Amino acid sequence: MSGLAPPTSSEAIRLFRRRLLDFFRERKRDLPWREEDDPYRILVSEVMLQQTRVDTVIPYYRRWMERFPDLESLAGADLDEVLKMWTGLGYYRRARNLHAAVRLVREQHEGSVPDDLEKLSALPGVGDYTAGAVASIAHGVPAPAVDGNARRVLARLFDDAAPTEPRLGKWASALVDPAAPGAFNQAVMELGSTICTPRAPACSSCPVQVHCASRIRGTERERPAPRRRAPPKEMRVGVAVLVEARAGRRSAVLLRRRSEDGLLAGMWEFPGEELEDGEEEREAALRAAAAEGYSGLATGERLDEVEHRFSHRLGRYRPFLFSVSAPSGSDELGLDELQTGILGARGEERSEDRPAGAGAERAVWIEADELGGFPLSVAQARIARLVVEAVARDGRS
DNA sequence: AATACGGGGTC
């Protein structure tokens, strides 16, 4: 009976696979995307799971499948609605790429998610991991799928403090069970997220502990070595909340769409500009207002700062409330078209009913209670809350 | 090889 570590001989590999697959069969969690084998659904789950924990993804996945139950429904949807469904999940580029990917599958692969690694990797937002995961889980292709869990598990099995991508790929390719690649890859990840955890691995419960070089040497807590990361850069933003107080009607505020590139691409926001050297918050906010065509504004009411921590940035947003008079023709300004274009969330009309092109609006006036219908980042949603409170306050006084 | 890209859970 040999449980030689690490699993390199063909006999050790056979044992390793059996132990891991037994573990998975007995201990796997019930996850929504494990109830089905539709490749579209597997693709969606894998994209959502990129850099995102299982528990975070579950509610988003369920909502997504109610709204976009099949590839065709997603391919036919508006980008704004797709972004809205993604709001709060982060890495919004994923939503844009997924939308583009299913359209590409519809046009070039007759609506069927491809099964070979090369075609999968050619889809936007599908890298080595996701290609391997979809190929193995949805199509039974014996491909490796090395995510953060697998990386940690492999680093410990082979007791390597800083495994490179090529080495990880080589190990994973040798280990993956050709008879059950999907189950095997999921088993490695399941092991990593439930037993072989980063800080305090439960080695005594591990089904493959006899194969683990780190376990044998007692180095499991130091494998792999932590990745050093750059400290977050501070970003100060002056935000212009433009409010149009209209007699006999509720106040309207201006929202604009961010650039298609960079941070929070394509999401909506209150106009804001990052402070330049030596600039005051209010000056930056006024610049933002001017960029939307509003200059010569009165001082404006300064609201509380909103601080938001991204992985790589520390954002400090300072909102100012500016009263502006109606822009010409503002009463009709895009409101109806945009609302229907954006929001399924408002539950009124479908995007297909929306006039063509309306979704391309770059800025729109909306009433304060409609802010919830737009794809706003967490930081912008917090600003929105302050705005709603301030407008309600002013309305009463 | 390093950096940009969200948000949130955990110790």
Added chain:
DNA sequence: GACCCAGTATT
């Protein structure tokens, strides 16, 4: 507060 999560694309 540090770390890291079922990573990808760009430079």
